Each structure stands twice: as C-alpha cells, then as structure tokens.
Amino acid sequence: MSTLNKIKRVFTREGGPAVKLGPEAELRRTLMNCLLWEDQFYDSGVTIAERIRALVAEVKPEVCAALAVEAREAMKLRHAPLLVVREMARLPSHRGLVAETLARVIQRPDEMTEFLAIYWADALGPMQQRKKQAVSAQVKKGLARALAKFDAYQLAKYDRDGAVRLRDVLFLVHAKPKDAEQEKVWKQLVDGELVAADTWEVGLSAGEDKRQVFERLIAEKKLGALALLRNLRLMQKAGVPREVIAGALSQMRTERVLPFRFITAARHAPDFEPELEQAMLSSLAGHVKLPGKTRLLIDVSGSMDAVMSHQSEMTRLDAACGLAILAREVCEEVEIFTFSQGVKKVPPRHGFALRDAIVMSQPHGGTYLGAAVSEVDVKGERLIVFTDEQSHDKVPAPRGLGYMVNVASYQHAVGFGPWRRIDGFSEAIISWIATVEGAA
Known part of the structure; x- marks a missing residue:
C-alpha cells in the first residue's frame, strides 16, 4: 500500500505555494x-x-x-x-x-x-x-x-x-x-398601522415627482450618506440642481462610509468627482498617521477586477484602491507600486488621481506577488501589500515591517515568515497598523 506519511502542501488557485492556516x-x-x-x-x-x-x-x-x-x-x-x-x-x-x-x-x-x-x-x-x-x-x-x-x-x-x-x-x-x-x-x-418612513424609496414608489422627493429629503436632512452616494445618477436624471446635490455631499456624514464607496459613486456620477473626492479626503483629516517610510504594493491582476456582488459594479480592485488612497494620506513618506505580470511604480497622487494611476499602470494579467515583493521590498522600511493573494509564485519573507492585506475570501494564504496578516477592506486596517506599531 502507499504510504500515508507525507507532507501535505497547499497552493493558491494560481498554483503558487501557500500557507496552511489554522x-x-x-x-x-x-x-x-x-x-x-x-x-x-x-x-x-x-x-x-x-x-x-x-x-x-x-x-x-x-x-x-x-x-x-x-x-x-x-x-x-x-x-x-x-x-x-x-x-x-x-x-x-x-x-x-x-x-x-x-x-x-x-x-x-x-x-x-x-x-x-x-x-x-x-x-x-x-x-x-x-x-x-x-x-x-x-x-x-x-x-x-x-x-x-x-x-x-x-x-x-x-x-x-x-x-x-x-x-x-x-x-x-x-x-x-x-x-x-x-x-x-x-x-x-x-x-400594519405603522406610518411609512419618509424615505426616497417610499416617495418614489408612491409615484411622487422624483426631483421633489430628493430635494425635500435633502433639505430635511433625511437622505443618509449611502443613499446619497447610491442615487447621484438618479438625482441627476431627475433634474435636481447641481448645487443642491453638491451641498448635500459637502454636509454628509462619512464616518461609516468605506473608501471604495466614493470610487463607485464617482464611476456612476463623474460630474461630482471633485465633491466626492473632497468628502473622501476630509473624512481622513483626523486619521492616525504612519511615521517613516512606507511602500504600498497594489495587486492589479485580472482576478482583482471581479465584482463583489451581482447587484454592484464594485470590484476587489476598487477596495484596494480605496485603501491605497487612505494609506497615501496618512503615511509620512510613501512610494507606490502595482504588480501583475511585472512591477510598475506609480506617482504618489492624491484621491481619484491615484486610483486612475493604479488602474492604468499596467495590463491586468497574472499574479506574480513573490517577484514583486522581491523587487520593491527594502530592509528597514514598511511594506503594505493589498491583494487577493492568489499568486503564481512563492512570496518571500519581508525584509522590514511587512503587512499582507487580503481583500478576498480564498482558503489559502501566501507569504512565509513574519508577515503580519490583515483581512478585510475597512479603513480600520490602517488604524490597526498604527496601533500595533505603537504610533496611535
């Protein structure tokens, strides 16, 4: 009979060696x-x-x-x-x-x-x-x-x-x-006698004039941040004046809005990109800072282009770009790179300009994270990687402080040695990094 005393190795979905997690x-x-x-x-x-x-x-x-x-x-x-x-x-x-x-x-x-x-x-x-x-x-x-x-x-x-x-x-x-x-x-x-809540869904389903519904809800401050972001294009089509929408964007509460929500909103309503960018960046004003030198490495491989939901156009790359925009603002000194088949350095722009630089930096092909880390990692510096981790190749240990930020739910992880692993695409990730380094 064949032996059962074998080392069981695990791999990513792209065939690269991976780590078996507990x-x-x-x-x-x-x-x-x-x-x-x-x-x-x-x-x-x-x-x-x-x-x-x-x-x-x-x-x-x-x-x-x-x-x-x-x-x-x-x-x-x-x-x-x-x-x-x-x-x-x-x-x-x-x-x-x-x-x-x-x-x-x-x-x-x-x-x-x-x-x-x-x-x-x-x-x-x-x-x-x-x-x-x-x-x-x-x-x-x-x-x-x-x-x-x-x-x-x-x-x-x-x-x-x-x-x-x-x-x-x-x-x-x-x-x-x-x-x-x-x-x-x-x-x-x-x-069944509760009075219907005064929401945009109720107003529109009741056949009310769309423009009047949105203008009234904005004036009465009854349109929440997410509802506002999701309905920008609908409000434009309904004829809501631009200054009314812009005013609502400038006053909305952004503490519960994830960075990629602004990116998606700007995709649907590009006319409001300046206001959306300002709202996104202003929400970071009091964010904890990361001192010293930081290198950001963003995965732009093809799998990152997959949408998160069949009801949405948001992608894993949107999530990564949102986190990169946040990190750009809170890092004392920063260099930014993307990787797929190879590595490209992108200018450290702010806001949506950084998103554009990341997305357009190179073709979205395979995932060679190991080679990218080897090329950009520098001893003594902080490296933050935003990726779905489905690498073709083995990922080496970081030479300095290394953070592997995973934005997908796949079973196996990559990166051997002292990588600090973070899962999710919340803005809390950067706060966590600052906290563990004692910078908060």
Whole structure:
C-alpha cells in the first residue's frame, strides 16, 4: 500500500505555494471579505459559505462571537456575521454566546428577518413550513434584545414584504416592551398601522415627482450618506440642481462610509468627482498617521477586477484602491507600486488621481506577488501589500515591517515568515497598523 506519511502542501488557485492556516485564521480570512452568497473570482458564494459553516465548529465560541462582531462593526458586513451566529446556534458548545452576539451584530431591523431567513434556509419545503421549525431559546433572546433597540421610524422604514416580516419576529420571540410607548409601536407593527418612513424609496414608489422627493429629503436632512452616494445618477436624471446635490455631499456624514464607496459613486456620477473626492479626503483629516517610510504594493491582476456582488459594479480592485488612497494620506513618506505580470511604480497622487494611476499602470494579467515583493521590498522600511493573494509564485519573507492585506475570501494564504496578516477592506486596517506599531 502507499504510504500515508507525507507532507501535505497547499497552493493558491494560481498554483503558487501557500500557507496552511489554522481554523481561527482561516475563519477570519474567509469571513472578513465575504458578501454572503456572492461569487468571487475563484470560489462560488456557496463554497465560501460552506467553509464558514464548517470553520465555526472548529473555532472556540468566544472567538467566533468576537469575529462576528468585528465583521459587523469594523468591516461593516451585514449578512456574513449572521451566518456565523446561525452556525453557533447549532452547536451546544457555542449556544451560550448566541443571544449576546446576535443582539450586537443586528444593527438594522431587516437584519432580524434576514437572520431568520438564513436560520431556515436549509429546511425543505416552502417558507410557510420552515416557520414551524423550532428556534432556539438563545436565538429568541437575541432577537428580542435586538427588536427592543429600534424605534417606530426604524421599524417602519424596514417593514418590507418578504417571506419573513418584522411582525413575524415579534410573534416568534414574545418580546416584552420596555414601556407603554414601545407597546403601542409594536401593536401598530402587528396591525400594519405603522406610518411609512419618509424615505426616497417610499416617495418614489408612491409615484411622487422624483426631483421633489430628493430635494425635500435633502433639505430635511433625511437622505443618509449611502443613499446619497447610491442615487447621484438618479438625482441627476431627475433634474435636481447641481448645487443642491453638491451641498448635500459637502454636509454628509462619512464616518461609516468605506473608501471604495466614493470610487463607485464617482464611476456612476463623474460630474461630482471633485465633491466626492473632497468628502473622501476630509473624512481622513483626523486619521492616525504612519511615521517613516512606507511602500504600498497594489495587486492589479485580472482576478482583482471581479465584482463583489451581482447587484454592484464594485470590484476587489476598487477596495484596494480605496485603501491605497487612505494609506497615501496618512503615511509620512510613501512610494507606490502595482504588480501583475511585472512591477510598475506609480506617482504618489492624491484621491481619484491615484486610483486612475493604479488602474492604468499596467495590463491586468497574472499574479506574480513573490517577484514583486522581491523587487520593491527594502530592509528597514514598511511594506503594505493589498491583494487577493492568489499568486503564481512563492512570496518571500519581508525584509522590514511587512503587512499582507487580503481583500478576498480564498482558503489559502501566501507569504512565509513574519508577515503580519490583515483581512478585510475597512479603513480600520490602517488604524490597526498604527496601533500595533505603537504610533496611535
């Protein structure tokens, strides 16, 4: 018989030698870049979700809970953290932390219904039959705590048609209102009498004049930052005056807006690129700085051009460019390079000009990260790599401070030796680097 005493080697999807991660590191890597059920360049959304399911059972419950919270609060992901909590609810060893974790990761009312849809997703038959499945006591406690966080406006805004409604959540968990006002609101929710929230979706679906709807919501400061960014092109088509839109952009709150959101908005509404760039850069004014010399290395290979979601045009490269723009502003001294088949140095421009320089620097072909690191890494300097890590070649250890920022959910990592690994595409990444170096 053949021997079983063999060294098991792992490789990237491009065939380069990779690192076999432990369950905790692999769960973090898979989770922090996951838009649930969405395909990535090399893996299907189903494959990624199944990996998360399997890994939760291998990771300590307190670690699973912390990762779910981090994914929601730091990486601003909505659905993937819910899947982690759902898998925790299956495991006797993990159930004790479900209520607390679920209540924390649910930050919008519709996330309660999304969670139940995930909870029942693997049941057979129509949703009416799935509702008959028992829901664990910890899940009920978590949903009840979450439900109590939301006021009448929030409940009305997200009380939408679907297989699971918000009133179904209320019936399921038997939550107790904290006071008479909340009891009244919940009764209105059950009876379908909540006053519809004054949102752009409601106004447009009611047949109101699009221009009037947007102008009124802007004047009353009822259009949030994400809604504003997503609707720039629609507002232009509706005839909203440019100065009105520009004024809204200058006043919007940007603390919860990821850098790549501005890049996507500018792609759809290039007329507002100056205002979008100013908003993006102004949000970085108080950001912690990275002292000394930093080299940025950005992956522009073909796999980085894959969209993050079938409902969006955002790509992994958009995420990397957003982080590069942020890093450019907070680094004391910086040099910027891209890599694919080879390495190209790009000018250290600001804002969208840097995005353009990165994207246009070279053809988007294969991924030779090892050769790129060997060429640009300098002893004693900081190197930050933004990549999906699917390299053809072996990646050497860094000569100085090396950070491998992964923006995809693929199973295996690259880079041997003392690389500091970061997963995700939140602006919190740069703060983390500053913190671990003692610069914060």
